[in-house]
Amino acid sequence: MNFSEKDTQQINKKGISIQEVEEQIAIFKRGNIKVNITEAATVGKGISNIETAEKHDLIEFYDSEKAKHSLLKFIPASGAASRMFKALHNFVGDFDPEKHELREYLDSTGDSSLQRFFNHLEKLPFYEHALEKAKKNNKDYDNLSTDAQHKVLVRTILESDGLYLSNLPKGLVPFHKYDQHIATAFEEHLLEAAKFLEVDGVAKLHFTVAEGDKEKFQGEWKEIGSRVEEKTGVKFEIEYSYQDPKTDTIAVNNDFEPFRTENDKLFFRPGGHGALIENMNQLEEEIVFVKNIDNVVTEDNVQNVVDFKKMLGGKLFQVQQKVFNYLEVLGKGNVPSEKLDEIQDFLNTELNIKGSSSKDLFIEYLKEKLNRPLRVCGMVKNEGEPGGGPFLVKDKNGEISLQIIEGAQIDSDNPEQAKTAREATHFNPVDIVCSLKDHKGNSYDLNKFVDEDMSFIADKTKDGKPLKALERPGLWNGGMAKWNTIFVEVPVETFNPVKTVSDLLKESHQPK
Template structure:
């Protein structure tokens, strides 16, 4: 099946022929859609804590945290390109020499552009862009407004300017404090000081694109003194890249190996599910997972941090009970009373529907990584959410499911999805060590069947790509999972540049 050249390529990627054959079989056989039984809802898979209970859990975390190793894990490899989609369209469609800017902005399809230009001074990068433009064009203020706007966007996005188009999203200026700006990377550091620090040290791990590591390190050197002086916390930062051996091979629409013009195989990154390898390589008692762009300005950090403490307290509380049950099961011939108690705990506290019978099977359920997932009320944002799922063996479990995993052509499944009350903001608190303090091998708790196949193009040719089970859905499918409702204030992603105009991104 493979030429000598292809075999060499496969080996250079850290892969085997058997692995490529396995991927080809997935393309040919397809991936089963998730079988949604019902959306999770309050008191039906999602817990809601009273203010008193929140305070108890936050206090528990505060009391325990100095005895724990804490780590904040931040997926940060995304480029900022998609943030600026409508600005790219402006550069393509607006002709400064021919078009009147005021007329152009009145068109319905340009309403986001109008919002952007009307609010330019409120963006953290405005002063930076304007300063660069004035260096290049000393008489800038004499230019027609349309030309000024056009040059502003060019300076922002293109390689001849600040090159935001090829900048990691984490390093785009997000918030403005006086004359200074702070990136999402900087806000992640500041926030970590409020809940992920022990003995005045916060450990953070960022997954970045290999070509961007130097940029992150440079930015840290620039802000290290400021943020450490402000928080009285030292920061230890590590980085990792998506591993080549997690890449998947592309195929033609007919599911044959796709070969480029040189006869080479085409390998593609396999989505954020590949980061399971990176997560498996780090170790701590508690790992906080949060996307790079989900940050707030300083005014709101303590509110967000408090919710993290609540979730971490819930994790600690659950772990204590689970570890105690495991020790009892390992130490004695368990009584019927103990087995019944554990079965009730698994059903009520872990929301597991198909409760196994017998000591060994109960141990197997308890001896898993644990994650507490904050979920927010549905706002119509695109993305996954918490659902009760039935697997191919008929087992029921609560999972985070992406929309790409659901058959939108199935009216019943579509109807269930439309009833969803909550959304996954990627707000995870993870316990990855067992009752002996040993790190779990997280790769053993993934569901390899939970990936998905997508249609892409390469140099104008149609191809199919395979994505691994997503980090917070299929990759964690066999973890013990608890969903907890958290306030909307904790979910503030920046999907488009205009999101930076929202109140939480505008420091007071």
């Protein structure tokens, strides 16, 4: 591939090498690689079901251990709220109260969540503010028909002369209305963290945000910080990071040549949320809890969620101790054969690593398998929500391990693979706790544990022209493919994402 001097300067400015760009182009030519799922992970076969007594023990263990570790909550929060309000944007563009009744429009869309929105919109946390603004901006509001009022109200929620909520990062959209205040998802994450992450009176959180949004989050903190710290009795250390430009990926045209913009520059795109593995790689903390920005609950439900967070943390500490002890034993040499058998059994039963090694390399094999980042992932019973699922996957070397797999990674044209996919009973709610340091206290280089074969090619457009875009292996998919993994069942009550504005009307988002 021949790049001009101007191209080379553009590539180097991003912190990327020409070799990396050429490797990305080779991936486009190779195409997507489907994974080989051997079984769906189910309770008793890849997913642990923890009974009440053990849950309490793990919570106590977490509480007794957490002060010995550096802890942090990592929240991907760069998502804009625009998708959340997509149906409302369509409504404003399509609905004419002079020509149609609202009921007819809603029936024509078949969108039950949009119907729920209009049936209960007075329960939205920002309803009163929107109504006040709508009346202020429209002096004849009270004289309009009910359907026309609804359109004005929706426009007020969305547009710049109103609340302009669709222009906010999702983390700063009002989520919950309490007696004395309205809370965003950002605030609810702080309140949750205070209950399980606090050590010596301090809780640390890290938000990955879009460039330009950091100041918005900092402004929200200035508004709510003193109130939240007074309520919780906890001081918060809040960090922000952006997706690193060097994780952007080259785009190509249909002939696999670098895509060029109208001014003949190479076109790079953000590498998807999988690029955030680099943000995580920069963290100094040892134990990191990962959760999406929109998955929060009201204050009256938060303790139940926190208990399961502690349970997952306790499980991680429990397994981490075993791993570190085994690595210490293996490092000393002269390991009795029965101890080696015990470690091999631990790999098979606790970590679900199915593989083998020649006898003379067996100890090195055990060390290599144990000395990896560790994650404990909550898994929720599948009730139709979108999201990747837990599977046992065979890699190109024939080894089987637990992985979180997205539907697009599965070869649905293969009848056996499609059948295995249908047997999945759980999905990934992104409720993960990670151990990022080895038994000597050194941070892992997380980039060494990414499976680059799990990158994903998608068809996009730019300036009206088709292009192929490369997304890096997903943060909790291929980005963590070579981590040691444990799946634990958690109840659906711990998973309350807000994908559309109507989700705010669900019971879990209505304060009692």
